[in-house]
Amino acid sequence: MEFKTYPDRELLMVSLADQIASQLRAALAQEGRATLSVPGGTTPGPIFDILSEIDLDWANVAVVLNDERWVPVSSPRSNTALISQRLLINRAAKARLLPLYMNADTPEERLDALSDNLRPNLPISVLLLGMGADMHTASLFPGADRLEEALSDDAPELMALRAEAAGEPRITMTARVLKDAMHTHVLITGEEKKKAIEAAQNLPIEQAPIKSILHNATVHWAA
Numbered sequence: 001m002e003f004k005t006y007p008d009r010e011l012l013m014v015s016l017a018d019q020i021a022s023q024l025r026a027a028l029a030q031e032g033r034a035t036l037s038v039p040g041g042t043t044p045g046p047i048f049d050i051l052s053e054i055d056l057d058w059a060n061v062a063v064v065l066n067d068e069r070w071v072p073v074s075s076p077r078s079n080t081a082l083i084s085q086r087l088l089i090n091r092a093a094k095a096r097l098l099p100l101y102m103n104a105d106t107p108e109e110r111l112d113a114l115s116d117n118l119r120p121n122l123p124i125s126v127l128l129l130g131m132g133a134d135m136h137t138a139s140l141f142p143g144a145d146r147l148e149e150a151l152s153d154d155a156p157e158l159m160a161l162r163a164e165a166a167g168e169p170r171i172t173m174t175a176r177v178l179k180d181a182m183h184t185h186v187l188i189t190g191e192e193k194k195k196a197i198e199a200a201q202n203l204p205i206e207q208a209p210i211k212s213i214l215h216n217a218t219v220h221w222a223a
C-alpha cells in the first residue's frame with residue numbers, strides 16, 4: 001500500500017482527479033474503452049465536480065458505483081442520484097452509467113440483470129473507493145450477513161448484503177471484482193479514518209474488509 005498525504009483537502013481532490021483522468025486516458029488509448037468505478041457517500045463530491053469538467057473521451061467511459069443503498073433514486077441517500085448530479089454532467093455527461101439500482105423491493109430481484117450488464121465492462125480500469133471509520137469499503141461492512149462469501153475469491157460480481165451499520169439493504173461489488181481493478185485509489189479524510197486504516201493492517205479481514213484491496217492500493221489522505 002502507498003499512503004499519500006496532501007497539505008489540504010482541496011489539493012487532494014484536484015491532484016487525485018488528475019491522476020484518475022490520466023489513468024483513464026491511458027486505458028482509452030490502449031483499449032478504446034475504460035471503466036471507472038466510484039463510491040457514494042459524503043467524501044467524493046468535490047472530486048466528481050472536478051472530474052466532470054476534465055476533457056477526455058467520456059463517450060467511451062463506463063461509470064459504475066462500487067455499491068448502492070437499495071433506495072429509489074429520489075431518495076437523498078441514493079448514490080446513483082449523487083453521481084447523476086455531480087459526476088455525469090458537463091463533459092462527463094457523455095459517459096455511460098452502468099446502473100447498480102433498478103426499481104424493486106429488494107436487491108436480490110435485480111442482481112442478475114445488474115450483473116449481466118456489469119460483466120462485459122470488467123475489469124475496472126480505475127477504481128476509486130471510500131472507507132468508513134468502521135473499516136468498510138464499498139458495502140463490505142464488518143458484521144454484514146454474507147460478508148464471508150463477499151470476500152471469497154469465487155464470489156459473484158455483485159451481491160446483496162445487509163448490515164446493521166448500513167441502514168438499508170445494499171448491493172455491492174464483491175472483493176474479487178475490486179481486487180481485479182487495474183488501478184485502485186482509496187480516498188479518505190480526517191484523523192479518524194487515518195487511524196482506522198492504520199489499525200486495519202493488524203486486524204483480521206472480517207473486522208477490516210478494506211484490507212482486501214489495500215495491498216495494491218494508493219491511499220490518498222488529507223486532514
Ligand SMILES: O=C(O)[C@H](O)[C@@H](O)[C@H](O)[C@H](O)COP(=O)(O)O
Pocket residue numbers: 039040041042043044066067068069079129130131132136137138139
Ligand atoms: O454508499 C456508501 O456509503 C459508500 O459507497 C461507502 O462505502 C462509502 O464510501 C463509505 O461509507 C464512506 O462514506 P463517507 O464518505 O460518507 O464517509
